Structure formats: structure tokens, C-alpha cells
Amino acid sequence: MKTFKEYNFLNDKIIKAIEDIGFKYPTPIQKKVIPFLLESEKDIIALAQTGTGKTAAFGLPIIQKINLEIRYAQALILCPTRELCLQITRDLLSFSKYILLIKIISLYGGVSIDNQIQLLKKSNHIIVGTPGRIIDLIRRNKLYLSNIKYLILDEADEMLNMGFKEELDSIILKLPKKRQSLLFSATMSKYMNVIAHSYLIEPKEIITGKRNICSDDVKHIYYIVSNSNKYLALKRIVDIHPEIYGIIFCRTRKNTKEIAESLIQDGYNTDAIYGDLSQAQRESVMNKFRKKKLQLLVATDVAARGIDVNDITHVINYNLPDENEIYVHRSGRTGRAGNSGISVCIIHSNEIKNLREFEKKIGKTFERTMIPSGKEICEKQFLYFIEKVKKVVVDEQSMIPFFPKIKKKLESFDKEELIKRFSWIEFNRFISSYKNSKDINIIFSSKSNSSLFYTKKLKKGSFLKSKKLKKGSFSKLFLNIGSKDNLTKLRLINLINQIVNKNSRINIGHIEILSNFSLFEVEKRYQNKILTGMSRINHFGRPLSIEIKN
The missing domain is CATH 3.40.50.300 (P-loop containing nucleotide triphosphate hydrolases)
Known part of the structure; x- marks a missing residue:
């Protein structure tokens, strides 16, 4: 070259x-x-x-x-x-x-x-x-x-x-x-x-390149949640990426302002640019963002024109744009100057059709991802904290005058207790936020010859884990995905519920979700229906493989 x-x-x-x-x-x-x-x-x-x-x-x-x-x-x-x-x-x-x-x-x-x-x-x-x-x-x-x-x-x-x-x-x-x-x-x-x-x-x-096509350095993913859970989903997406440096796109000035204010109140290093700001305010916000004094910038499409920062890691589409050209501009804020980036869409199930239209027009495949659980977020943040601690360079000379008093103050704690206490200082916000958190994903079943997912809410009482049935009444099935594929017991039950007629009262026995595969028990009379139905499903692009476990 x-x-x-x-x-x-x-x-x-x-x-x-x-x-x-x-x-x-x-x-x-x-x-x-x-x-x-x-x-x-x-x-x-x-x-x-x-x-x-x-x-x-x-x-x-x-x-x-x-x-x-x-x-x-x-x-x-x-x-x-x-x-x-x-x-x-x-x-x-x-x-x-x-x-x-x-x-x-x-x-x-x-x-x-x-x-x-x-x-x-x-x-x-x-x-x-x-x-x-x-x-x-x-x-x-x-x-x-x-x-x-x-x-x-x-x-x-x-x-x-x-x-x-x-x-x-x-x-x-x-x-x-x-x-x-x-x-x-x-x-x-x-x-x-x-x-x-x-x-x-x-x-x-x-x-250069193809018309209206996004950069090959950008990965396109989407999450499906209800409108009421959209803001919660945004926070979880941010929390699972501790080093995120991104732009959140909203459709209106009002929405932009509201999202930014909510994020600031929840402790995120965030600000916003939109039409009502004075030029001095806009320049102040942009200078802080360029210098990475802000981790997240919430913006409208018009206000974001001219943002030229090469190391943005994520673009988050809080609202989908109306036109594919706008999506190309948005996603082009990341994956610049040889860096890779991720463009995220937070959508409702009725917006899947719009997303597929974008796929056709910009020539990219959007990969569905599951909203992380509270446990996954806390673990990711904790490991990130540990890595930061490991990389800290201590100025020992500066510590010398204070170290004897610090040591004396902490001498009553053993190593394990110190780790717990210092970790809690860093993680109490995450643990407090997510200790009782629920799954906010919308779970979908597949249709044959389609990578799209369509949802129906779980009907209360559709599943009964029955202990009354004899042991021989159950079939034990092996499934080729596990916790590494974001599979949980609830998601597996939802998949089964979508395959079996919604009015059926199928009994499910023991479920075991392991790292790379899962084992579960269902009534024998539904065995063939589940084997056939699951074999037609793609779990985020990965074909499911299911068989009877003897």
C-alpha cells in the first residue's frame, strides 16, 4: 500500500x-x-x-x-x-x-x-x-x-x-x-x-464501496423488548459494556432530553445535544465528549451531524429511524478509521418488519441478542473492576507517609473480608439495582423457513411441573445450547410453549441448563412434536439440534 x-x-x-x-x-x-x-x-x-x-x-x-x-x-x-x-x-x-x-x-x-x-x-x-x-x-x-x-x-x-x-x-x-x-x-x-x-x-x-451500504467494520445487533421496558433495556446494554463510549440516538428533542436526564439521575456519565441548546452549550458538551469526559452522548440525528470521533464503540438506536439512509449515517459514527464498532437497535416486536427492510436495503444482517440478566451484568462489572485493579500502577513513594496508618486501620480484616468490602464499594449500585431484577426479553418461537421470531405471551397455567406423573411418563431430551447461548429455564419453557398448542397443559419435568448444552424432561406424548418443532428453530443464527437422551 x-x-x-x-x-x-x-x-x-x-x-x-x-x-x-x-x-x-x-x-x-x-x-x-x-x-x-x-x-x-x-x-x-x-x-x-x-x-x-x-x-x-x-x-x-x-x-x-x-x-x-x-x-x-x-x-x-x-x-x-x-x-x-x-x-x-x-x-x-x-x-x-x-x-x-x-x-x-x-x-x-x-x-x-x-x-x-x-x-x-x-x-x-x-x-x-x-x-x-x-x-x-x-x-x-x-x-x-x-x-x-x-x-x-x-x-x-x-x-x-x-x-x-x-x-x-x-x-x-x-x-x-x-x-x-x-x-x-x-x-x-x-x-x-x-x-x-x-x-x-x-x-x-x-x-467507493456500494451505495447506501454500511461499513464492514460495524456489527449490527438488536434487542426485542416491550415499550415499557425500553429504558431498562438501555441501562442493561450500557452496564454489560463497562468500557462503552457511545452515542444514543433518539427521534425527538423531547425524547433526547428525557433519556439523558434519566441516565444522569441514575448515575451514568452522560449528556445530550439537541436543537434547543445554545451554541456555547453544544460546543461545551461536544468538547467533553471528544475528550472522553463523557461516556455517553444522547443526540438527535440533526444534532449529531458533524460528530467526528474515531473510537466510538457503540451506536445505540433507542428509536429506529424512518429511512435507511439515516440508519447508515448513524451506524457510520462507529467502526471508523479501521476500528470495529457495534450498532445496536432496541425495538418492539412490531418493528421487526422495519428491521428486515433495513437489512435488504443496506446489505447487512442484524443479529438478535438477548438482554443480559442482572447476574451477568454484575459478573461482567466485577471482572472489569478486577482487571482495572490488576493494572493499577501504585506510586509507592507517595503512599509511604500514609501506609502505616492505613495498615493499622485495616489489620483487623483478613484478606477475604477486605476483598468483599472494597468490592462492595464499587458494586453496591449494580447489586442493589439487579438483585431482584427480572428477565425483560420477549421470547419468540420460529416459523419454518424463517429467521424471524413472533411472540405470544405465556398463558398463565399453560405449564404444570407435575410430580404426580410416573417417572416413565417423561422423555429426557438433549439440546445443543446452554447458558453460554443465553438460554435460561424460563426461555426454554417459552420455546416449548410456542411449539406445543397453547391450550395444552404439558407437564415438564427436571430442567438442567449447563454451559454448552441442556437436558430437560417432557411428557412422552409431546416428545415427537417438540423434536420436530425445535429442529426447525434458529437460535440467533445457530440451528438447534435436539435428540432423545437415553
Whole structure:
């Protein structure tokens, strides 16, 4: 694989700047776009998955093509949100840090327009802005675009989706007809053809990967719970991943605010971004998140545009989006820059159909996972704590003055008692929360030739563990899944109940759930029905194998 330097299409100052950032090898979209922009004046449409370096793909060649001797703006970059505007500006400043004369400014709403007017009185080479603020400055006769040579529309489909069509049209009218227009997006949405037809001239289409397809570095999983248990499920998902660093997507501002406030009250290191926040508040939250002073960020789709953090481990869809393009954008926040990530969907059973539509459209399989039990969470958190303790580097010199008194205070406790007490300090919240917790999964049976699951609630009294039947009245069955596959006695009973007619009163004998397999007893008269029914079931993609145990 050739490095940026070996490709020899960027000057030494830019190469030095991107090497400082840690960029060594160009991504597929960068390999195609950068040389094309440096050699051609033709318009382009560039499509690439989120997190593949689109900003560098257009930013690096534009920086190199800027004429520093000319004092007016030569490039205009339009994007849908303040967060994305600021992120692009930060990136361009990093790329050009050794080009001392270049001037790059950002123009966006939510802050004083007077300060931005003052910036426009000075020389500027590249302007990054949101449509609303740009058109405001044009109408005030403070911003002139007659000398723009390069127009970049980043996430242009989202700008139209947010209702900026009129502003975009007005801005385009102020630009010279002779210019190079560049359109960048992660998805080919319904708006792309409108944009291309309206603003571009015979564009060259550059695509890396498949259209509207998620990154291969992202695993897609889903949990099925009732609506009343959704928030409880969210907490359990977070708790089972002690090192989670993620974004929780909600559909509305109200929902975003409510979920964030609930998580904060429950002791989670969380904050939120949504439309009602001032720009100063939004920047404060985002700075804390980027610096990992926050573990979780709750956000709406619009507010999350521009979040460019490479090591996000999880994206959690608390509400499913309406369109697959939005899901692609959401899941693209994780699995970036060569890292792997997980996209989680918390859904109700009536949303399975929507999920299957997403599977078809984005070309990925969603794997169902069971909500962890309280015991599983406490065990995971405890082991995580132990690993942290093992890795602690003690500054013994600093401890010397205090150690004799500490030792004296603790000398009455033996080793086991100390472990219990220090562990309790760390784990009392989890143990208190989960000691009486119940299973909140919805259990499903399968239909032949289908990987989907459909639920019916357990009918009270459907199962009677009877001791009145003679021992010979039961068959002992072997099943190839166990506790490692998230099987519990209740889940096994539910599976049996779905296979046998719901009005039957089947008697179940002894159940033994082991690590890799399970043994259970059922009435002999239902033996063949259970053998046939279970053999047709896929347990999260794994075919069940069941046989009579002699």
C-alpha cells in the first residue's frame, strides 16, 4: 500500500501536516478524489461511507489549489449543521498548519453575527458555513461570493432534508457560473438527483464501496423488548459494556432530553445535544465528549451531524429511524478509521418488519441478542473492576507517609473480608439495582423457513411441573445450547410453549441448563412434536439440534 508521500500528489507542507495528525495511507475515496481534483476542473459527486475521510478527500486538494496571493475567498464549503461546520474547519486548519498565509473561517448560526462580520473584513481564502448564516450575511451585503472558484456541498442531501433548498438556491445564484462544484455524501438519497440536476454540470461520479451500504467494520445487533421496558433495556446494554463510549440516538428533542436526564439521575456519565441548546452549550458538551469526559452522548440525528470521533464503540438506536439512509449515517459514527464498532437497535416486536427492510436495503444482517440478566451484568462489572485493579500502577513513594496508618486501620480484616468490602464499594449500585431484577426479553418461537421470531405471551397455567406423573411418563431430551447461548429455564419453557398448542397443559419435568448444552424432561406424548418443532428453530443464527437422551 502506497503512502500519501509515495503518491506524490500533495506538496511537502501538506504531507508534513497530515503526518503529524497520523495520516499515512490514503483511504479509497481519497485515492480517487484527490488526484482527480488536482488535475480536473470537472464537477463531481463523491459517495463514500461515513468515517472514510471525505473531508480530507476534498480539503487537501482545495488547500493545495488555493492562490495565497489573492486575498478574497476562493472556496465555499456548505454543510447542514454547526457541528459539522466546526469539525470541517478544525480539520482544514490541521491540514494547512504549515501553510502560514492561508485563512480559513467558519460562518454559522447560534452565535453573534457581528464577530463574523469582522472576520469577513479581513482576507479569507476558504469559507466553511451553514446555509442559513451564509444567506443572512449575503442579504446584509457583508459576504460576496463572486470570486468563488470551488463550491463544496458536504452532506447536501441532509441540507435539503432540513429544508434549506431555498437558501441553497439563493446562494448558488450568487456564485459565478464558471466554477467547480463538488458534492459529497455517505448515501445516495432521493435528494441526490435533485441536487445534481440543480447545481452540477455533467458531474463525474466517484463511488467507493456500494451505495447506501454500511461499513464492514460495524456489527449490527438488536434487542426485542416491550415499550415499557425500553429504558431498562438501555441501562442493561450500557452496564454489560463497562468500557462503552457511545452515542444514543433518539427521534425527538423531547425524547433526547428525557433519556439523558434519566441516565444522569441514575448515575451514568452522560449528556445530550439537541436543537434547543445554545451554541456555547453544544460546543461545551461536544468538547467533553471528544475528550472522553463523557461516556455517553444522547443526540438527535440533526444534532449529531458533524460528530467526528474515531473510537466510538457503540451506536445505540433507542428509536429506529424512518429511512435507511439515516440508519447508515448513524451506524457510520462507529467502526471508523479501521476500528470495529457495534450498532445496536432496541425495538418492539412490531418493528421487526422495519428491521428486515433495513437489512435488504443496506446489505447487512442484524443479529438478535438477548438482554443480559442482572447476574451477568454484575459478573461482567466485577471482572472489569478486577482487571482495572490488576493494572493499577501504585506510586509507592507517595503512599509511604500514609501506609502505616492505613495498615493499622485495616489489620483487623483478613484478606477475604477486605476483598468483599472494597468490592462492595464499587458494586453496591449494580447489586442493589439487579438483585431482584427480572428477565425483560420477549421470547419468540420460529416459523419454518424463517429467521424471524413472533411472540405470544405465556398463558398463565399453560405449564404444570407435575410430580404426580410416573417417572416413565417423561422423555429426557438433549439440546445443543446452554447458558453460554443465553438460554435460561424460563426461555426454554417459552420455546416449548410456542411449539406445543397453547391450550395444552404439558407437564415438564427436571430442567438442567449447563454451559454448552441442556437436558430437560417432557411428557412422552409431546416428545415427537417438540423434536420436530425445535429442529426447525434458529437460535440467533445457530440451528438447534435436539435428540432423545437415553
